[in-house]
Amino acid sequence: MKVLLVRHAETEWNQRGIIQGHKDSPLTVRGAQETAALLAALASYPIACVYASPLGRAWQMGQALAGHFDCPLVAHTALKEQAFGHYEGMPSAQLRDEYPYEAEALFAKDAAFCPPGGESLAHASQRIIDFIQQQQQTAAHQTLCIVTHGQVSQGVLALLKEGNIDNFSRYAQPNASYSVFEMTEGQCITLRWGIATHLRTLTLHK
Template sequence: MKVILVRHAETEWNSRGIIQGREDSALTKHGQCQTAALLQAFAENGYEAESVYASPLGRTWNMGQVLAKHFRCSLVAEATLKEQAFGQLEGMSAEQFKKNHQDEANALFELDAEYCPPGGESLTQASRRIIDFLINLEKSGHYNAVCIVSHGHVSQGVLAILCDGNIDQFARYAHPNASYSVFDIKNGRCETIRWGIATHLRHLKC
């Protein structure tokens, strides 16, 4: 099963450096331009999908609707694709969190996938639920190709597991807004992965 993993486009909180997690904010104008560029890239590269599964949070659901229309396929809300829950950190400035809690911020964003924010979940927990979803979807045998719309931080964890077999180096798997990764899952194992593709975003003028 071929998987196209897409991160949602830029939101107001992304542009202001605010931790979103399970909270939400509207797309920016730049985010709308990113979405248009992504659709053009998919059309030019001939990507196809038989179904789009999206996190039900507003920013991902919006992208899911656009992609389902582009691929002319069904759109399914899937709660397991939500972002890592950041608990009490949601709505907080990432810069302020780093300033006041440097060790915890380093653990969360760069070093320790087992770190659990107060009232939230660890990156390992969040990534594992998405990996399990993908494996079960492949086992069902329903699709040859699907598009998955999820979030930035949890996508880093997922990609680390798929590429390395463990989550330790998650920080290196950057997944910018409206970027995508493409990989194949066969018999529960990942093959032929390209991650963090963002060349379509290089020359945006808005």
């Protein structure tokens, strides 16, 4: 089974550096441009189905992809972003100023750290890994697209690449970037991650 792991396009809170988690914000103008660039970049993939987080920003990307490829679109709660609990709606700069230890643990050091009222990255990432492995049982020879979120993608990619989540901060996945991997018997056998070459022109003209 081949999987394309896609991050949603830029939102207003992404642009302003506000922690989203299970909260949402509208796409920016740039986000719409990123979506169009991603659709063009993925044109050669024979995507059979798109699975998306039901959170608005990911669902919009899922709708665009499913419409482009004329394939089914399925929402699944397992694909949601990590829940950041009480930190949701807070500027990340404020979190770093007021709670520097917690901010470092959350974004760089400790996948087991659980924000107050939220969930750990380790837990959030494992629910997506479990979802991917479940799909392999019914779609072993298909190409699937999974639309999810930035923080949790880092944990998933670390688990697929290294077999553990410790180095999750290495696996940044920019808005509207994608990763490609193949799964055989529940194991990842190839992986290209954080592909964003289709966004270069947009970056130059931001």
